[in-house]
Amino acid sequence: MSWYRNSRKYHKWLMLFVGFQFVVWSVSGAFMVIFDLDYIHGDSLIVNEPGVLNKSQINYSIAKLYRHYPNAKNVELTNLQGNAVYRFSNDKGKHLLNADTGSLLSPINENYAVGIAKYSYIQPDTAIKQVSLITENPPFELSARHLPVWRVDFEGFSNPSLYISTLTGEIVTKRHLFWRIFDWMFSFHVMDYVEEDASNKLLFVFIVLSLVASLFGLILTYFYVFKRNSNKKKIVKESV
């Protein structure tokens, strides 16, 4: 049998098995490259206006802080919703303090979390659909290291959610429909539907078969397109 006929046979048969994965790769690949990654990350869901520190708001000194919390680490003085706050960690976890009075703000309550979410959300008047406290078993879109968090779901066609740490008041994660689709696309792209790890055996088998199938396809391209004129009669005869 000729190169042409063999290639045609093997391309046809191999693609019966891996052809669908080619569609999956190209659909998921196209989705991932067309949507801007910053948009996928939800960067456009929030305003990034940190607010300037004002000395008149800082009446609780770092010396006092260390007296109350001698093992404090990673101390940071920053702005939260227009108020100066301290963030720090110690062996008991992360904490948030009012920098004016020194009163402990963490863990923040629901109202406070909603306030932060509204303050940061790109459209401040958007209605909130649901607020929930997550202390364990985080959803797939949230890393467990951020727990505990308040999840604030906004109205809107892309179902945006902001996750706010109850201990620091920081927005630790932002998610929306397109991130969730992207995540699915990625797992289908690497053929690992649980761990999303590209070094799996299934992917290996499919890539190798796909490479072989594509090489036969390349031979067909050569015959069809580049030897088209000289071989036209022959190909017509053989394909009958």
Added chain:
Amino acid sequence: MKLVKCLHKWLSVLVAIQLFIWLGSGLFFNLMDSTKAKGNENLVSNLAVKKIDHKRLLEPSYILSQFNKEQPQKPVNSIKLIQLIDQPYYLLNHYLGLYQHFYNEHSLVNAYTGEMKTIDKIMAQTLAISTYSGRGNIGVTERISPPIDDFPKEKNIVWRVNFDDELYTSVYIDASSGRVVGHSNDDKRFADFFFMLHFMDYGTLGSFNNWQIILFSILTLMFCITGFVWTLDLLIKGRYKIR
């Protein structure tokens, strides 16, 4: 069906090379050692820190008012107590990027004395050494502006400290904050080359949202769908026969 077949044939000419690049680099990602590809072979995992003498610390509110007096045009968004080479500093943020690798603006102030500190070559080298566990000696040290080949997403000016080890490790230090941007070495550079190919990121912008990949992804999508329809057509016509 004739159109589908015609499209499939001609699209194959257009996407062939890139399709093999995608499959080849995909195979590489499948088989590569992902730990090595991170470039952290010589990265110290736990940085030892000296205890800060709290009694010697200046008050952040004092630092703030001093800074506002000296440089009133620069707003201060936050003051963070950090440690660089056993010395506490207040890290003042003047422009906050959404992420650390986005554009940020910082000042460093000695937390004991209140002196302004600029990260010079010697300090960058000392910082780099403190994160480096390899046996190489320090080579060329340069202050470079983005784009940075080893970290194309980084938007801040960095110090690049090269080491003459077998992997040609480079350590990157954020020039305004002293943050360790990361380590890179020849293992990472080798893997990055395949990422560049897979993402068609020929301008090495560290992104897969470029026009050439969008164009090729759409062509490839059409190529795969026409091929799939062709396969279905063959199935329906009973052309898959086991003899």
